[in-house]
Amino acid sequence: xxxxxxxxxxxxxxxxxxxxxxxxxxxxxxxxxxxxxxxxxxxxxxxxxxxxxxxxxxxxxxxxxxxxxxxxxxxxxxxxxxxxxxxxxxxxxxxxxxxxxxxxxxxxxxxxxxxxxxxxxxxxxxxxxxxxxxxxxxxxxxxxxxxxxxxxxxxxxxxxxxxxxxxxxxxxxxxxxxxxxxxxxxxxxxxxxxxxxxxxxxxxxxxxxxxxxxxxxxxxxxxxxxxxxxxxxxxxxxxxxxxxxxxxxxxxxxxxxxxxxxxxxxxxxxxxxxxxxxxxxxxxxxxxxxxxxxxxxxxxxxxxxxxxxxxxxxxxxxxxxxxxxxxxxxxxxxxxxxxxxxxxxxxxxxxxxxx
Numbered sequence: 001x002x003x004x005x006x007x008x009x010x011x012x013x014x015x016x017x018x019x020x021x022x023x024x025x026x027x028x029x030x031x032x033x034x035x036x037x038x039x040x041x042x043x044x045x046x047x048x049x050x051x052x053x054x055x056x057x058x059x060x061x062x063x064x065x066x067x068x069x070x071x072x073x074x075x076x077x078x079x080x081x082x083x084x085x086x087x088x089x090x091x092x093x094x095x096x097x098x099x100x101x102x103x104x105x106x107x108x109x110x111x112x113x114x115x116x117x118x119x120x121x122x123x124x125x126x127x128x129x130x131x132x133x134x135x136x137x138x139x140x141x142x143x144x145x146x147x148x149x150x151x152x153x154x155x156x157x158x159x160x161x162x163x164x165x166x167x168x169x170x171x172x173x174x175x176x177x178x179x180x181x182x183x184x185x186x187x188x189x190x191x192x193x194x195x196x197x198x199x200x201x202x203x204x205x206x207x208x209x210x211x212x213x214x215x216x217x218x219x220x221x222x223x224x225x226x227x228x229x230x231x232x233x234x235x236x237x238x239x240x241x242x243x244x245x246x247x248x249x250x251x252x253x254x255x256x257x258x259x260x261x262x263x264x265x266x267x268x269x270x271x272x273x274x275x276x277x278x279x280x281x282x283x284x285x286x287x288x289x290x291x292x293x294x295x296x297x298x299x300x301x302x303x304x305x306x307x308x309x310x311x312x313x314x315x316x317x318x319x320x321x322x323x324x325x326x327x328x329x330x331x332x333x334x335x336x337x338x339x340x341x342x343x344x345x346x347x348x349x350x351x352x353x354x355x
Contacts, residue, residue: 023079024063025053029141030073041066047072050082052112055300065298072139077105080176084167084220084313085109087247090118094164099152099207102129104136111142119301120145121163123155127277146303148293149276152206158274158295166207166217167277169315170200170232176222216246224250278305287312 024044026033033052037044040263042061044125047053056063063069085106090096090113098107101122110120122137122145123129130149137145148155173193200221221228230248237245278289287308294302308314 001268004278021055021059021079021253023047023050023055023077023082024052024074025050025077025082025109025112027072027087027108028052028076029116030071036074039264041068047082050079050086050110051165053077053079053082055079072138075105075108075136075140076286081222082109083167085113087218088113088167090114090165090167094118095121095137095162095212096209097121097123097159097163097166097210098125099166099168100125100170100191101147101263102126102133104133104140106169107133107145108136108140109305111140111145112169114144116143118144118164119157119347121148123152123160125149125151125290130278146291146293148274148276149278150274152203154205154274156209158169158293158341160295161210161212162301163210164212164215166211167213168203168207168217168219169319170196170203170219170221170228172196172221172228173225174222175224193223193227197227197232199231201235201296202229204232205238205239208236208243210277239262239353286310 019067023043025354026036042054042056042063044054044056047055062327063074068074069076082105088096088110090110092115094114095118096110096114098110098120101107102124104122108118108121114120120142122133124147125134127149130147134147137147138151173196175188200219206218207219209216219233223229229250233245233248237243274294275290275292287310289308291304292304292306294304306314
Protein backbone atom coordinates (compact mmCIF):
# COMPACT_ATOMS: atom_id res chain seq x y z
CA UNK A 1 0.00 0.00 0.00
CA UNK A 2 2.89 2.38 0.69
CA UNK A 3 4.20 1.78 -2.81
CA UNK A 4 0.75 2.41 -4.28
CA UNK A 5 -0.14 5.53 -2.26
CA UNK A 6 3.28 7.03 -1.51
CA UNK A 7 2.73 10.46 0.13
CA UNK A 8 -0.96 9.72 0.72
CA UNK A 9 -0.33 6.58 2.78
CA UNK A 10 -0.56 8.28 6.20
CA UNK A 11 -3.87 9.94 5.26
CA UNK A 12 -5.17 6.56 4.11
CA UNK A 13 -4.27 4.91 7.45
CA UNK A 14 -5.86 7.76 9.43
CA UNK A 15 -9.13 7.27 7.50
CA UNK A 16 -9.61 3.96 9.33
CA UNK A 17 -10.05 5.88 12.58
CA UNK A 18 -13.09 7.68 11.16
CA UNK A 19 -16.67 6.33 11.36
CA UNK A 20 -17.84 4.21 8.44
CA UNK A 21 -20.00 5.89 5.82
CA UNK A 22 -23.64 4.91 5.38
CA UNK A 23 -26.07 5.45 2.54
CA UNK A 24 -29.49 4.64 1.17
CA UNK A 25 -30.70 4.40 -2.41
CA UNK A 26 -34.26 5.22 -3.50
CA UNK A 27 -36.22 2.49 -5.25
CA UNK A 28 -37.52 4.53 -8.16
CA UNK A 29 -39.87 1.67 -9.08
CA UNK A 30 -41.87 2.61 -5.97
CA UNK A 31 -41.16 6.27 -5.26
CA UNK A 32 -39.19 9.18 -6.69
CA UNK A 33 -36.29 11.03 -5.09
CA UNK A 34 -38.51 14.05 -4.66
CA UNK A 35 -41.20 12.04 -2.86
CA UNK A 36 -38.66 10.71 -0.37
CA UNK A 37 -37.08 14.12 0.21
CA UNK A 38 -40.50 15.75 0.65
CA UNK A 39 -41.23 13.36 3.51
CA UNK A 40 -38.33 15.03 5.36
CA UNK A 41 -37.67 11.90 7.43
CA UNK A 42 -33.86 12.00 7.48
CA UNK A 43 -30.99 14.40 7.01
CA UNK A 44 -29.88 13.26 3.56
CA UNK A 45 -26.97 14.44 1.43
CA UNK A 46 -26.64 13.57 -2.26
CA UNK A 47 -24.00 10.98 -3.18
CA UNK A 48 -22.19 12.50 -6.19
CA UNK A 49 -21.81 9.31 -8.23
CA UNK A 50 -25.30 7.88 -7.65
CA UNK A 51 -28.33 9.88 -8.76
CA UNK A 52 -30.63 7.81 -6.55
CA UNK A 53 -28.25 7.64 -3.55
CA UNK A 54 -27.89 9.66 -0.34
CA UNK A 55 -25.56 9.75 2.65
CA UNK A 56 -27.13 9.63 6.08
CA UNK A 57 -25.72 9.70 9.62
CA UNK A 58 -26.58 6.45 11.39
CA UNK A 59 -25.92 8.06 14.78
CA UNK A 60 -28.86 10.39 14.09
CA UNK A 61 -31.12 8.54 11.65
CA UNK A 62 -32.17 4.88 11.56
CA UNK A 63 -33.81 4.35 8.14
CA UNK A 64 -33.45 0.58 8.50
CA UNK A 65 -36.17 0.59 11.16
CA UNK A 66 -38.73 2.36 8.98
CA UNK A 67 -41.70 0.65 7.29
CA UNK A 68 -40.46 2.28 4.09
CA UNK A 69 -37.38 0.09 4.26
CA UNK A 70 -39.42 -3.04 4.89
CA UNK A 71 -41.66 -2.20 1.94
CA UNK A 72 -38.69 -1.74 -0.40
CA UNK A 73 -39.04 2.02 -0.92
CA UNK A 74 -35.28 2.31 -0.50
CA UNK A 75 -32.25 0.06 -0.04
CA UNK A 76 -29.47 0.58 2.51
CA UNK A 77 -26.15 0.36 0.68
CA UNK A 78 -22.57 1.45 1.29
CA UNK A 79 -22.05 4.63 -0.77
CA UNK A 80 -19.03 3.46 -2.77
CA UNK A 81 -20.91 0.31 -3.78
CA UNK A 82 -23.40 2.58 -5.55
CA UNK A 83 -20.69 3.73 -7.97
CA UNK A 84 -20.66 0.49 -9.96
CA UNK A 85 -24.07 0.23 -11.63
CA UNK A 86 -24.13 3.76 -13.17
CA UNK A 87 -21.07 2.81 -15.23
CA UNK A 88 -23.02 0.01 -16.91
CA UNK A 89 -25.03 2.62 -18.83
CA UNK A 90 -28.13 0.44 -18.56
CA UNK A 91 -30.87 1.16 -21.09
CA UNK A 92 -34.47 0.02 -20.81
CA UNK A 93 -34.79 -3.39 -22.45
CA UNK A 94 -31.21 -4.50 -21.71
CA UNK A 95 -30.40 -8.05 -20.68
CA UNK A 96 -28.17 -7.79 -17.61
CA UNK A 97 -26.21 -10.30 -15.53
CA UNK A 98 -25.19 -9.70 -11.92
CA UNK A 99 -22.75 -12.56 -11.58
CA UNK A 100 -21.99 -12.36 -7.82
CA UNK A 101 -25.29 -10.90 -6.68
CA UNK A 102 -25.90 -11.56 -2.96
CA UNK A 103 -27.15 -9.84 -0.93
CA UNK A 104 -28.71 -7.85 -3.78
CA UNK A 105 -27.47 -4.27 -3.62
CA UNK A 106 -26.36 -4.06 -7.22
CA UNK A 107 -29.22 -6.22 -8.51
CA UNK A 108 -31.82 -3.95 -6.94
CA UNK A 109 -30.07 -0.93 -8.44
CA UNK A 110 -30.06 -2.60 -11.86
CA UNK A 111 -33.81 -3.22 -11.55
CA UNK A 112 -34.37 0.50 -10.98
CA UNK A 113 -32.41 1.32 -14.12
CA UNK A 114 -34.29 -1.28 -16.21
CA UNK A 115 -37.61 0.23 -15.08
CA UNK A 116 -39.63 -2.99 -15.45
CA UNK A 117 -38.20 -3.79 -18.90
CA UNK A 118 -35.56 -6.20 -20.17
CA UNK A 119 -34.19 -8.99 -18.00
CA UNK A 120 -31.91 -9.30 -14.98
CA UNK A 121 -30.25 -12.61 -14.11
CA UNK A 122 -29.03 -12.47 -10.50
CA UNK A 123 -26.57 -15.24 -9.84
CA UNK A 124 -25.06 -16.26 -6.52
CA UNK A 125 -22.82 -19.31 -6.12
CA UNK A 126 -23.08 -19.45 -2.31
CA UNK A 127 -26.28 -21.33 -1.33
CA UNK A 128 -26.25 -19.87 2.19
CA UNK A 129 -26.45 -16.29 0.84
CA UNK A 130 -29.01 -16.78 -1.90
CA UNK A 131 -32.05 -16.59 0.36
CA UNK A 132 -31.16 -13.03 1.40
CA UNK A 133 -30.81 -12.18 -2.28
CA UNK A 134 -34.30 -13.50 -3.00
CA UNK A 135 -35.82 -11.63 -0.07
CA UNK A 136 -34.26 -8.32 -1.11
CA UNK A 137 -35.33 -8.69 -4.73
CA UNK A 138 -38.87 -9.56 -3.66
CA UNK A 139 -39.02 -6.58 -1.30
CA UNK A 140 -37.80 -4.35 -4.11
CA UNK A 141 -40.65 -5.47 -6.37
CA UNK A 142 -38.65 -7.51 -8.90
CA UNK A 143 -40.74 -8.67 -11.89
CA UNK A 144 -38.22 -9.06 -14.70
CA UNK A 145 -35.61 -11.02 -12.77
CA UNK A 146 -34.57 -14.63 -12.25
CA UNK A 147 -32.19 -15.99 -9.62
CA UNK A 148 -29.60 -18.64 -10.44
CA UNK A 149 -27.37 -20.55 -8.02
CA UNK A 150 -24.30 -21.79 -9.89
CA UNK A 151 -20.73 -20.90 -10.88
CA UNK A 152 -19.57 -18.70 -13.74
CA UNK A 153 -18.49 -21.65 -15.88
CA UNK A 154 -21.97 -23.17 -15.87
CA UNK A 155 -23.51 -19.79 -16.64
CA UNK A 156 -21.17 -19.38 -19.58
CA UNK A 157 -22.25 -22.72 -21.06
CA UNK A 158 -25.85 -21.48 -21.22
CA UNK A 159 -25.52 -17.73 -21.81
CA UNK A 160 -22.61 -17.38 -24.26
CA UNK A 161 -22.96 -14.06 -26.10
CA UNK A 162 -26.34 -13.27 -24.49
CA UNK A 163 -26.06 -10.24 -22.19
CA UNK A 164 -25.87 -6.54 -23.03
CA UNK A 165 -24.38 -5.64 -19.65
CA UNK A 166 -22.57 -7.67 -16.97
CA UNK A 167 -21.42 -6.64 -13.51
CA UNK A 168 -18.87 -8.71 -11.59
CA UNK A 169 -18.59 -7.63 -7.96
CA UNK A 170 -15.84 -10.18 -7.53
CA UNK A 171 -15.15 -12.17 -4.35
CA UNK A 172 -12.05 -10.56 -2.85
CA UNK A 173 -9.81 -10.36 0.21
CA UNK A 174 -11.95 -7.53 1.60
CA UNK A 175 -9.44 -4.86 2.62
CA UNK A 176 -12.04 -2.21 1.90
CA UNK A 177 -14.25 -3.64 4.65
CA UNK A 178 -11.69 -3.18 7.45
CA UNK A 179 -13.34 0.04 8.71
CA UNK A 180 -16.78 -1.54 9.06
CA UNK A 181 -16.04 -5.22 9.77
CA UNK A 182 -13.44 -6.45 12.27
CA UNK A 183 -13.92 -10.02 11.04
CA UNK A 184 -12.59 -8.92 7.64
CA UNK A 185 -9.36 -7.86 9.35
CA UNK A 186 -8.96 -11.20 11.11
CA UNK A 187 -9.76 -13.11 7.93
CA UNK A 188 -7.26 -11.28 5.70
CA UNK A 189 -3.95 -12.77 4.57
CA UNK A 190 -1.75 -12.46 1.51
CA UNK A 191 -2.52 -16.10 0.75
CA UNK A 192 -6.19 -15.10 0.53
CA UNK A 193 -5.27 -12.31 -1.91
CA UNK A 194 -3.67 -14.83 -4.24
CA UNK A 195 -6.53 -17.30 -3.81
CA UNK A 196 -9.09 -14.62 -4.71
CA UNK A 197 -6.99 -13.47 -7.66
CA UNK A 198 -7.13 -16.96 -9.17
CA UNK A 199 -10.92 -17.03 -8.83
CA UNK A 200 -11.27 -13.49 -10.23
CA UNK A 201 -9.30 -14.36 -13.36
CA UNK A 202 -11.67 -17.25 -14.14
CA UNK A 203 -14.80 -15.20 -13.42
CA UNK A 204 -13.85 -12.26 -15.64
CA UNK A 205 -13.05 -14.58 -18.57
CA UNK A 206 -16.36 -16.39 -18.21
CA UNK A 207 -18.18 -13.07 -17.91
CA UNK A 208 -16.63 -11.72 -21.09
CA UNK A 209 -17.74 -14.80 -23.02
CA UNK A 210 -21.34 -14.04 -22.01
CA UNK A 211 -21.33 -10.52 -23.50
CA UNK A 212 -23.00 -9.89 -26.83
CA UNK A 213 -21.49 -7.61 -29.49
CA UNK A 214 -20.92 -4.14 -28.08
CA UNK A 215 -21.69 -5.24 -24.52
CA UNK A 216 -20.20 -3.66 -21.40
CA UNK A 217 -18.64 -5.53 -18.47
CA UNK A 218 -17.91 -3.82 -15.15
CA UNK A 219 -15.44 -5.51 -12.81
CA UNK A 220 -15.31 -4.28 -9.22
CA UNK A 221 -13.92 -5.33 -5.86
CA UNK A 222 -13.97 -4.00 -2.30
CA UNK A 223 -10.25 -4.43 -1.75
CA UNK A 224 -7.12 -2.35 -2.39
CA UNK A 225 -4.68 -5.09 -3.41
CA UNK A 226 -3.18 -4.39 -6.82
CA UNK A 227 -3.03 -8.15 -7.41
CA UNK A 228 -6.86 -8.33 -7.32
CA UNK A 229 -7.50 -5.21 -9.37
CA UNK A 230 -5.06 -3.74 -11.90
CA UNK A 231 -3.19 -7.04 -12.27
CA UNK A 232 -6.40 -8.97 -13.03
CA UNK A 233 -7.63 -6.37 -15.51
CA UNK A 234 -4.29 -5.86 -17.27
CA UNK A 235 -3.77 -9.60 -17.73
CA UNK A 236 -7.30 -9.91 -19.11
CA UNK A 237 -6.81 -7.03 -21.55
CA UNK A 238 -3.52 -8.48 -22.79
CA UNK A 239 -5.19 -11.85 -23.37
CA UNK A 240 -8.41 -10.60 -25.04
CA UNK A 241 -7.27 -8.27 -27.82
CA UNK A 242 -10.84 -7.43 -28.88
CA UNK A 243 -11.65 -6.05 -25.42
CA UNK A 244 -11.31 -2.31 -24.95
CA UNK A 245 -10.58 -0.80 -21.54
CA UNK A 246 -12.91 2.18 -21.21
CA UNK A 247 -11.93 3.37 -17.76
CA UNK A 248 -10.32 2.28 -14.51
CA UNK A 249 -10.82 4.05 -11.19
CA UNK A 250 -10.41 3.63 -7.46
CA UNK A 251 -12.47 5.06 -4.63
CA UNK A 252 -10.19 5.78 -1.66
CA UNK A 253 -11.67 6.29 1.83
CA UNK A 254 -9.25 9.16 2.60
CA UNK A 255 -10.40 11.06 -0.50
CA UNK A 256 -14.17 10.53 -0.61
CA UNK A 257 -16.94 9.35 1.72
CA UNK A 258 -16.97 5.67 0.88
CA UNK A 259 -15.16 2.41 1.41
CA UNK A 260 -13.10 0.66 -1.27
CA UNK A 261 -14.26 0.04 -4.82
CA UNK A 262 -12.07 -0.64 -7.83
CA UNK A 263 -13.69 -0.90 -11.24
CA UNK A 264 -12.74 -1.87 -14.79
CA UNK A 265 -14.97 -1.35 -17.85
CA UNK A 266 -14.85 -3.25 -21.14
CA UNK A 267 -16.38 -3.13 -24.62
CA UNK A 268 -16.97 -6.36 -26.54
CA UNK A 269 -16.47 -6.58 -30.31
CA UNK A 270 -17.80 -9.77 -30.91
CA UNK A 271 -29.92 -24.55 -26.70
CA UNK A 272 -27.99 -25.15 -23.71
CA UNK A 273 -29.51 -25.54 -20.27
CA UNK A 274 -28.68 -26.12 -16.63
CA UNK A 275 -30.58 -27.23 -13.53
CA UNK A 276 -29.99 -26.06 -9.97
CA UNK A 277 -31.45 -26.54 -6.50
CA UNK A 278 -33.30 -23.37 -5.41
CA UNK A 279 -34.75 -24.50 -2.07
CA UNK A 280 -32.53 -22.05 -0.19
CA UNK A 281 -34.35 -19.18 -1.88
CA UNK A 282 -37.79 -20.26 -0.66
CA UNK A 283 -36.80 -21.94 2.60
CA UNK A 284 -39.42 -23.70 4.70
CA UNK A 285 -42.24 -22.65 2.37
CA UNK A 286 -41.40 -25.53 0.05
CA UNK A 287 -40.25 -29.12 0.31
CA UNK A 288 -38.05 -28.84 -2.78
CA UNK A 289 -37.44 -26.39 -5.62
CA UNK A 290 -35.57 -27.02 -8.85
CA UNK A 291 -34.85 -24.41 -11.53
CA UNK A 292 -33.96 -25.17 -15.14
CA UNK A 293 -32.59 -22.38 -17.34
CA UNK A 294 -32.28 -23.00 -21.08
CA UNK A 295 -30.94 -20.87 -23.91
CA UNK A 296 -32.79 -21.97 -27.02
CA UNK A 297 -31.33 -21.92 -30.52
CA UNK A 298 -33.59 -19.00 -31.44
CA UNK A 299 -31.92 -17.03 -28.60
CA UNK A 300 -35.06 -17.00 -26.46
CA UNK A 301 -34.63 -17.78 -22.78
CA UNK A 302 -36.79 -20.38 -21.09
CA UNK A 303 -37.02 -20.83 -17.33
CA UNK A 304 -38.83 -23.65 -15.59
CA UNK A 305 -39.29 -23.98 -11.80
CA UNK A 306 -40.51 -27.29 -10.40
CA UNK A 307 -41.67 -26.72 -6.83
CA UNK A 308 -42.94 -29.33 -4.38
CA UNK A 309 -45.00 -27.88 -1.52
CA UNK A 310 -44.81 -29.18 2.08
CA UNK A 311 -47.90 -31.31 1.40
CA UNK A 312 -46.05 -33.03 -1.50
CA UNK A 313 -48.04 -31.31 -4.24
CA UNK A 314 -45.80 -30.58 -7.24
CA UNK A 315 -46.38 -27.48 -9.37
CA UNK A 316 -44.57 -26.39 -12.52
CA UNK A 317 -44.08 -22.71 -13.26
CA UNK A 318 -42.49 -21.76 -16.57
CA UNK A 319 -41.99 -18.66 -18.67
CA UNK A 320 -40.14 -17.74 -21.79
CA UNK A 321 -38.68 -14.46 -23.05
CA UNK A 322 -38.65 -14.02 -26.82
CA UNK A 323 -37.57 -11.24 -29.16
CA UNK A 324 -39.94 -10.49 -32.01
CA UNK A 325 -41.26 -7.66 -34.16
CA UNK A 326 -44.87 -8.82 -33.80
CA UNK A 327 -46.92 -9.67 -30.69
CA UNK A 328 -47.20 -13.40 -30.03
CA UNK A 329 -49.30 -15.40 -27.60
CA UNK A 330 -47.71 -18.77 -26.96
CA UNK A 331 -49.78 -21.93 -26.67
CA UNK A 332 -50.95 -22.42 -23.08
CA UNK A 333 -49.57 -19.01 -22.16
CA UNK A 334 -50.36 -15.33 -22.13
CA UNK A 335 -48.23 -12.27 -22.84
CA UNK A 336 -47.35 -10.61 -19.54
CA UNK A 337 -45.07 -7.75 -20.52
CA UNK A 338 -43.62 -6.02 -23.56
CA UNK A 339 -41.32 -3.11 -24.16
CA UNK A 340 -37.66 -2.20 -24.30
CA UNK A 341 -35.59 0.09 -26.47
CA UNK A 342 -32.69 -2.17 -27.36
CA UNK A 343 -34.66 -5.21 -28.45
CA UNK A 344 -37.46 -4.79 -30.95
CA UNK A 345 -39.93 -6.19 -28.46
CA UNK A 346 -39.91 -8.46 -25.41
CA UNK A 347 -42.60 -10.89 -24.37
CA UNK A 348 -42.94 -12.97 -21.26
CA UNK A 349 -45.20 -16.00 -21.26
CA UNK A 350 -46.27 -17.82 -18.13
CA UNK A 351 -47.68 -21.30 -17.65
CA UNK A 352 -48.83 -23.04 -14.50
CA UNK A 353 -49.85 -26.68 -14.44
CA UNK A 354 -49.70 -29.61 -12.10
CA UNK A 355 -47.19 -32.29 -13.02
